[in-house]
Amino acid sequence: MxxxxxxxxxxxxxxxxxxxxxxxxxxxxxxxxxxxxxxxxxxxxxxxxxxxxxxxxxxxxxxxxxxxxxxxxxxxxxxxxxGFTGDLVADETPHIVVGYVQECDVHPDSDHMHVTQTQIAPDQTVQIVCGAANIAQGQKVIVATVGAVMPEGKIIWPGQLRGVQSDGMICAAREIGVAGAPAKGIMVLPDDWEVGREVTADAVAALLK
Known part of the structure; x- marks a missing residue:
């Protein structure tokens, strides 16, 4: 990273x-x-x-x-x-992408969070904890993967939420910079959006018009 x-x-x-x-x-x-x-x-x-x-x-x-x-x-x-080690590795992959919620289970220590297994590339699935009420299995969603920098400057790192590992964030449209988007709930994308495709604020804004 x-x-x-x-x-x-x-x-x-x-x-x-x-x-x-x-x-x-x-x-x-x-x-x-x-x-x-x-x-x-x-x-x-x-x-x-x-x-x-x-x-x-x-x-x-x-x-x-x-x-x-x-x-x-x-x-x-x-x-x-x-005199240092040249250990930097370039990262040119997009970090705001289309994800697919393969599994969505109730968080063991929360009354509103869910633990998802979310595919973020054809060959990569990660565990992400999500607190949105409208999260569900089978959705195409916006995922900020580890290494993403959000519009307000927040960096997405691996972490834990209530003791459960979470490697990314499932996003609302407003969280990726879409002005005027609903404040609550994650953005559910069309089924024909390809997993791993980069998601831009402009593309999502066009969906909401």
Whole structure:
């Protein structure tokens, strides 16, 4: 997983790369304008490239953006030169996709949540806990997979809800940025939408017209 972001107004030429969820106690190591952030077990959480314009001069954006394999290769080379491990892996797959709810069972420790087995690609099914009242087996739904960055900035990481593993989020239309969409309930998609297909706010908004 690789999430890259920039804020040119506040921090010019600094690329922030995240590979793991944040932790309270962090260790930082700086070498040659690169800061490695790790946990106390020395597992990499991410890197700050403090002079990314010297590595990727054409990289100009604000917010989150997908880096290409070529761009990630440049960053890995810089990490190795600085004395770090070039361990970044490019992630160009979409993270807001069509899912299919294969199973939907009552959460063992909740009066409103359900535990789903949701297919997010032809060869991949994940467990997702969902609290929406209208979730049901057999639906096509919007899924924010692990690694997704939601419009308000929330990052989807693996986690647990009431003690049950949940690897993703089944979304309402408003949660992916569809203005004026209903505030309650997940968005149920047409049956002919292909599992794994990228879902955009514009495409969903067109359905609601």
């Amino acid at each position: 690789l999430i890259a972001s920039m804020n040119q107004a506040a921090f010019p030429n600094i690329l922030v790369v995240m590979t793991q969820p944040d932790v309270e106690k962090q260790v930082t190591t700086e070498k040659q304008s690169i800061v490695r952030i790790s946990d106390q077990a020395d597992q990499t959480i991410g890197y700050n490239f403090l002079a990314v314009n010297e590595l990727l001069p054409d990289l100009q954006f604000n917010g989150v953006q997908t880096l290409t394999e070529q761009q990630v290769a440049v960053l890995n080379e810089a990490l190795v030169v600085a």
